Amino acid sequence: MKLDSRQVQQELKQGIAWPVYWVHGPERLLAREIVQRLRKAVVGENSWAEEKLDGASIGAADVVAAAQSIPFGGGIRFVVVRDAHLIREPEALGELFGPRSKVESLPYVCVLVAKDL
Numbered sequence: 001m002k003l004d005s006r007q008v009q010q011e012l013k014q015g016i017a018w019p020v021y022w023v024h025g026p027e028r029l030l031a032r033e034i035v036q037r038l039r040k041a042v043v044g045e046n047s048w049a050e051e052k053l054d055g056a057s058i059g060a061a062d063v064v065a066a067a068q069s070i071p072f073g074g075g076i077r078f079v080v081v082r083d084a085h086l087i088r089e090p091e092a093l094g095e096l097f098g099p100r101s102k103v104e105s106l107p108y109v110c111v112l113v114a115k116d117l
Contacts, residue, residue, distance in 0.1 A: 060092035077108035084112035
């Protein structure tokens with residue numbers, strides 16, 4: 001499902017999130033803002049729950065493993081992947097997809113930031 005930044009913000013205000021977001025486009029500032037809003041809504045100030053990955057040097061299995069690992073201190077895992085369009089074997093990311101849910105019921109939220117689809 002395609003959402004614009006306003007729709008994402010509305011859902012976050014309602015306490016709803018998706019397990020995976022694919023943020024793409026040439027506007028890096030807008031992408032950064034969306035990631036910050038998601039981070040704040042999902043993990044707040046808990047930096048232990050966040051992992052940052054570089055899509056140019058990993059495969060989809062690495063993203064799946066990061067998402068499914070339990071964060072130090074518990075809670076929701078927040079994974080951000082830069083240059084996600086470069087991830088090797090991206091089909092395996094399908095394992096992470098699921099329906100939108102209340103934020104507190106999600107085990108992870110992955111944000112994949114890419115130049116394009």
